[in-house]
Amino acid sequence: MFELQVTPGGNRPIYRQIIDQVRQAVATSELAVGDGLPSVRQLAEELVLNHNTVAKAYAELVREGVLESQHGRGVFVAKRRRVFSASERKRRLDQAMNVFLSEVLTLDYTPQQIEEAVAKRLDQMTGSKAEESEGD
Amino acid sequence: MFELQVTPGGNRPIYRQIIDQVRQAVATSELAVGDGLPSVRQLAEELVLNHNTVAKAYAELVREGVLESQHGRGVFVAKRRRVFSASERKRRLDQAMNVFLSEVLTLDYTPQQIEEAVAKRLDQMTGSKAEESEGD
Amino acid sequence: MFELQVTPGGNRPIYRQIIDQVRQAVATSELAVGDGLPSVRQLAEELVLNHNTVAKAYAELVREGVLESQHGRGVFVAKRRRVFSASERKRRLDQAMNVFLSEVLTLDYTPQQIEEAVAKRLDQMTGSKAEESEGD
Amino acid sequence: MFELQVTPGGNRPIYRQIIDQVRQAVATSELAVGDGLPSVRQLAEELVLNHNTVAKAYAELVREGVLESQHGRGVFVAKRRRVFSASERKRRLDQAMNVFLSEVLTLDYTPQQIEEAVAKRLDQMTGSKAEESEGD
DNA sequence: GTGGTCTAGACCACA
DNA sequence: GTGGTCTAGACCACA
Numbered sequence: 377m378f379e380l381q382v383t384p385g386g387n388r389p390i391y392r393q394i395i396d397q398v399r400q401a402v403a404t405s406e407l408a409v410g411d412g413l414p415s416v417r418q419l420a421e422e423l424v425l426n427h428n429t430v431a432k433a434y435a436e437l438v439r440e441g442v443l444e445s446q447h448g449r450g451v452f453v454a455k456r457r458r459v460f461s462a463s464e465r466k467r468r469l470d471q472a473m474n475v476f477l478s479e480v481l482t483l484d485y486t487p488q489q490i491e492e493a494v495a496k497r498l499d500q501m502t503g504s505k506a507e508e509s510e511g512d
Numbered sequence: 513m514f515e516l517q518v519t520p521g522g523n524r525p526i527y528r529q530i531i532d533q534v535r536q537a538v539a540t541s542e543l544a545v546g547d548g549l550p551s552v553r554q555l556a557e558e559l560v561l562n563h564n565t566v567a568k569a570y571a572e573l574v575r576e577g578v579l580e581s582q583h584g585r586g587v588f589v590a591k592r593r594r595v596f597s598a599s600e601r602k603r604r605l606d607q608a609m610n611v612f613l614s615e616v617l618t619l620d621y622t623p624q625q626i627e628e629a630v631a632k633r634l635d636q637m638t639g640s641k642a643e644e645s646e647g648d
Numbered sequence: 649m650f651e652l653q654v655t656p657g658g659n660r661p662i663y664r665q666i667i668d669q670v671r672q673a674v675a676t677s678e679l680a681v682g683d684g685l686p687s688v689r690q691l692a693e694e695l696v697l698n699h700n701t702v703a704k705a706y707a708e709l710v711r712e713g714v715l716e717s718q719h720g721r722g723v724f725v726a727k728r729r730r731v732f733s734a735s736e737r738k739r740r741l742d743q744a745m746n747v748f749l750s751e752v753l754t755l756d757y758t759p760q761q762i763e764e765a766v767a768k769r770l771d772q773m774t775g776s777k778a779e780e781s782e783g784d
Numbered sequence: 785m786f787e788l789q790v791t792p793g794g795n796r797p798i799y800r801q802i803i804d805q806v807r808q809a810v811a812t813s814e815l816a817v818g819d820g821l822p823s824v825r826q827l828a829e830e831l832v833l834n835h836n837t838v839a840k841a842y843a844e845l846v847r848e849g850v851l852e853s854q855h856g857r858g859v860f861v862a863k864r865r866r867v868f869s870a871s872e873r874k875r876r877l878d879q880a881m882n883v884f885l886s887e888v889l890t891l892d893y894t895p896q897q898i899e900e901a902v903a904k905r906l907d908q909m910t911g912s913k914a915e916e917s918e919g920d
Numbered sequence: 921g922t923g924g925t926c927t928a929g930a931c932c933a934c935a
Numbered sequence: 936g937t938g939g940t941c942t943a944g945a946c947c948a949c950a
Contacts, residue, residue, distance in 0.1 A: 396614040426950045465619045476612035478536035487634040498623040562927045584935035594733045672886040698942045720950035748884035750804040759906040770895040834935045
């Protein structure tokens, strides 16, 4: 089953953590199109959260087109659709990358270390192909 | 000259945007060690901000060791030093990576595309490609 | 209960005084890991301060890893972790020592008196005397 | 001759640095009662400072009774006198110690490390006796 | 309710 | 002139 985990102390707000993990589960295909998610209340109870927090996360995922709410039945993984134009995607990628890279360069990581860390994390997140790119 | 730009409506708080851009300018050597930054009030006026907002950004950059404040004289790019412990750097790297990756994964980029984009941008920022680090 | 006291006229800025006292309470275990602190607004009211002043102090303690802020819930004593690099810790130790020693040397204490006073106060603060660190 | 050194980048304001060093020189007897100090302008030139900064430092040292200004002749080391009552000295010592110790304990230094650092620094500052306390 | 950000504006400390 | 601190007060984000 789909398992969610949340840490209240972290820098990232709880509802964000839920969003991130659902996105990830969808990206990994741990959750497939049409799969149902736990109900807001059920998940809230499981994670010992205010149900508003869960509802907020679901709402954003619906807005983004990742989930689909079927009134009275529950919330499901939606068929994938693309929201942003190519140039908008590029713009957002660039901006996120700039913020990320200057932050970690400030932390004194080398380009090589950063690339390795990113590759590794991507593997973890997506369980990705990369099996033959091990050499680097 | 060093140019800063800020969008008040955005998701990212203004003082964060300033921090991001100063870090970036330092990472790309657009700002070099010893360079002076615009004064708190001057920058505030330029960006049509309250001076406290600028001061907050500068203060955080000072804490991180990126800038150095000389009371009565101004704020300058500091000599690079390592402020954080290995575990804290790791923690911050992970955190920054999480934020970055969950953002771009939503944008529907593949792991491979992300890795390439990161490698390319790192080259641009650090100029670390062909010139085998000849000392500067 | 945890009691804080602040003198607005003093040489030390108010937010520094708050930081000092929270650190002290943590160092002496008057505040233990997980303990909640008074809310920003509540403490501000108690001390007849603007809430921003309290927030500033808390924010710095969060950055130092002493406190942990849980958005929407409150501020808590964080699990101890090491935030700074060896060189940064040294730097801060030296700086703090300089300030301390030049202050007390002006007061005409002899080195021996200072060393004794420090040793004694450390014992009080850490309770590190006889009980060979039995685990707690 | 009496040598002063000043670093503009440091956390401590320049005029404070001057005060500290003069105090120290007097404590070490590097400067003896009756010795003359460089004139405000001379010192300002030497250290490449605004003369107001030097004047401010001298003024505070005069106020504290460390120096003595003889109009038209210059500034001299004053005969030592005590300004504060015993209880006031104790109060100031305790407060400075509390701030110092909780700060360095926060940095994760052990009591032993702190005591050693203090002893060592005191030796350096005062060139003190301590020759036979080497064992620890 | 709790923390975080921002403005407008005052006043201080330092060089 | 330059940075630092503080207040009063608004508004937002999160749980």
